[in-house]
Amino acid sequence: MRKKLFSQLWVYFAVITFLLMVVVLSVFVGLLFIINHYQLVSPEKEGHLFPFYFIIFLSLMIGAALSFFVGQRILQPIGNLRQAMNKVSKGDFSIQLDEQHQMEDVEELYHDFNVMVKELNSIETLRNDFVSTISHEFKTPIATIKGYVQLLQNETLSQEDRQNYLERMLDGTQQLTHLTDNILKLSKLDNQGLGLDFQRFRLDEQIREVILFLQPKWEQLDLTLDIDLPHTDYYGNEEFLYQVWSNLMDNAIKYSKQNGSIYVHLKNEAEGQTIIIRDEGIGMTNEVAERIFDKFYQSDTSRKTKGNGLGLALAKQIVELHHGSIKVNSSLNEGSNFKIFLPNNLKNS
Structure with missing residues (x-):
């Protein structure tokens, strides 16, 4: 693409330069022919140098017109691009160039620039979310553990208080372990890609295992489960798909209301398997739904709910590694509906 782009621009410059030389040469030859034919230059005639002045003036006008044309068609777009790149270098990732241009090469160049800026903006957003999330998720449990270690140094503590402090320290270490595990899993997926180990297993039994594992959580909220999991x-990859159902079910429970319902259905279709996990919880806005699968994104900036913004990003990446798709349909205060599709005949590559 790059070689083609610069090659076409070189041809354009060459054509413009050639036409410029042809036009100027034609004007000079024409004027010299007229001067010679009508004998306009003669020392005996008064003002015999006027034709030369006229030729110089006309040449300057033609050169200025062609220079303006070249500047507007070629140099001005390059200047606009330079100014835009200068803004991007200063951290402004909102700049976008108008892609409507008469030159196809400039139009493609502007399009590539706009795509680049959007990608940089996404990376910057991811970086900000990462710094915000990691700094908080590590700082809070570490501060908690440090505080309880200091309290445990008090020899007058009762056995009950000592046990309570130890349990809270254990909760802090589990929170750190969960965060680091998710980061390592994402890194593993990025590095291994489709090189994961695939094997045949019972998908319906795996989802049941997740539901049973999370039973204490949904029983605490008195949730009703509508389950339909036919033999599948x-x-x-059994290990990573388990993480998908675990993250989706945990979120469905976490954001459900007391005495609510959770709908878990598995449908066997000719093209693949469709899994639907729906809750009647707090739901989310369209703006949140658009970013819910981004790494380190958390809609609850107050951090009243536990989480590090990695669960759904991890789930999406795992599903896509199986050539599948995951979509969410949600309304605020009405719940969320996650639809996952896993195609059949997936070969390990």
Whole structure:
């Protein structure tokens, strides 16, 4: 693409330069022919140098017109691009160039620039979310553990208080372990890609295992589960798909209301398997739904709910590694509906 772009621009410059030389040469030849034919230059005639002045003036006008044309068609777009790149270098990732241009090469160049800026903006957003999340998620449990260690140094503590402090320290270490595990899993997925180990297993039984594992959580809220999981054999990565159902079910429980319902259905279709996990919880806005699968994104900036913004990003990446898709449909205060599709005949590559 790059070689083609610069090659076409070189041809354009060459054509403009050639036409400029042809036009100027034609004007000079024409004027010299007229001067010679009508004998306009003669020492005996008064003002015999006027034709030369006229030729010089006309040449300057033609050169200025062609220079303006070249500047507007080629140099001005390059200047606009330079100014835009200068703004990007200062951290302004909102700049976008108008892609409507007569030159196809400039139009493609502007389009590539706009795509680059959007990607940089996404990376900057991810970096900000990462710094905000990691700094808080590590700082809070570490501060908690440090505080309880200091309290445990008090020899007059009762056995009950000592046990309570130890349990809270354990909660802090589990929070740190969960965060680091998710980061390592994402890194593993980024590095290994489709090189994961695929095998055939019971998909319906795996989802049941997740539901049973989370039973203490949904029983605490008196949730009603509507489950339909027919016998399903699937060829995929069992370890990582377990994380998908675990994250989705945990979120469905966490954001559900007391005495609510959770709908978990598995449908066997000719093209693949469709899994639907729906809750009647707090739901989310369209703006949140658009970013819910971004790494380190948390809609609850107050951090009243536990989480580090990695669960759904991890789930999406795992599903996509199985050539599947995950979509969410949600309304505020009405719940969320997650639809996952896993295709059949997936080969380990």
